[in-house]
C-alpha cells in the first residue's frame with residue numbers, strides 16, 4: 001500500500017480539481033507519511049512559437065504570476081495547517097527545454113523538487129508532442145531530451161518515462177515495441193542511474209489509455225519498458241498516482257500498478273529522497 005505520492009496536481013493546471021489542501025487532507029486520511037505536490041509548472045510564452053504553445057496544450061498551465069501568488073502561498077498555508085500530520089513537499093512537474101536551465105533553477109529555488117515530465121520535446125528545432133509525434137525516428141529526440149534533462153541534475157524524478165510509446169509508430173507505421181523502443185528504454189535507465197534520478201511508474205497511464213480507446217492494454221506504464229527496467233538493479237523506482245482528482249490519490253488503478261510492479265519484480269521505493 002502506497003505510503004507516499006510525489007505526483008499530485010491541482011486545479012491551477014485547468015485540467016484537475018482541488019487545491020493542495022484537498023489532496024493533503026485525503027493523504028492524511030489514507031495514512032500517507034509524505035505527499036509532494038507537483039502541478040504543471042508555468043512556461044513563459046516567449047519560450048516557443050504560438051503554434052507550438054497551442055499544440056502542446058501549454059495555455060492550460062498555471063501562469064508565472066499564479067505560481068508566485070497562488071500556488072506557493074497555498075502550499076505554505078497547507079504546510080502550516082497540516083505539516084504536523086504529514087510531511088509535505090513543494091514541487092512542480094516541468095519540461096526540459098535546452099537553454100532554459102536558469103529558468104528551471106529559478107523555479108526550483110522556491111521548491112523542494114522538480115519532476116521532469118516530457119510532454120513535448122525539441123525535434124529539428126520544433127517542439128513535438130509526446131502523445132502523437134513519436135515514431136522510430138523522433139523517439140531519439142525524446143531520448144535526447146530525457147538524458148540531457150537528467151544530466152542537468154535539476155530534476156529528482158523522470159515521470160512517465162515510457163510516455164514515448166503512447167502513439168509510437170515503427171517503420172511500418174505500426175505500434176510495436178521494437179528495437180528502437182528497447183534502445184531508448186535502456187539509455188533512459190542508464191542515465192537515471194548515472195544521475196541518481198528516480199523513474200516513475202505512472203498510475204494515471206491506465207486511465208489515459210482507456211480515454212484513448214485502449215480498454216484492455218496500458219499504453220503506459222508499458223510492460224516491455226518495465227521488463228527491461230527490471231534488469232537494472234541500481235535503478236530507483238517510485239510509483240506516482242499522478243492524481244488530477246482527489247479520489248485518484250489511491251484508487252483501483254494505483255492498486256493495479258502496485259501488482260504490476262510486484263509481478264515484474266520491480267523494487268519500488270516507498271519514499272523518494274528529495275535532493
Ligand SMILES: [Zn+2]
Pocket residue numbers: 093117119159160
Ligand atoms: Zn505528466
Ligand SMILES: [Zn+2]
Pocket residue numbers: 007009093117242
Ligand atoms: Zn502529472
